[in-house]
Amino acid sequence: MTESSRVELTPAAAALLRRLTEAHGPLMFHQSGGCCDGSAPMCYPRGEFRTGGSDVLLEELRVEGVGEAVAFWMSASQYALWSHTRLVVDVVEGRGSGFSLEAPEGVRFLIRSRLVGG
Known part of the structure; x- marks a missing residue:
């Protein structure tokens, strides 16, 4: 991660992404900012x-x-609210959305954030 990075991964998230890539090929994330699973x-x-x-x-x-x-x-509307933060993608136990690839693994991706100067 560089100082200008807006998003970083925990080691657990990186390990899960390696497994998911092996099973599904190239991946992407989307965060809509809606309620419940959309967040x-x-x-x-x-x-x-x-x-x-x-x-x-x-x-x-x-x-x-x-x-x-x-x-x-x-x-874009969610980004407007989070633009002052660095997002940290982590993994926690528990079931998230059935549409996200990690759901069958019994874990879910989660965002943590840190304020950044600007």
């Missing part, structure tokens, strides 16, 4: 979730052992 980052096969003009590409995450970067997208 968690959702992991999809890259390109399966259609992004558009109301989405912001925050980072192309490089994961050791994964060939293609993992794109992290966020809705």
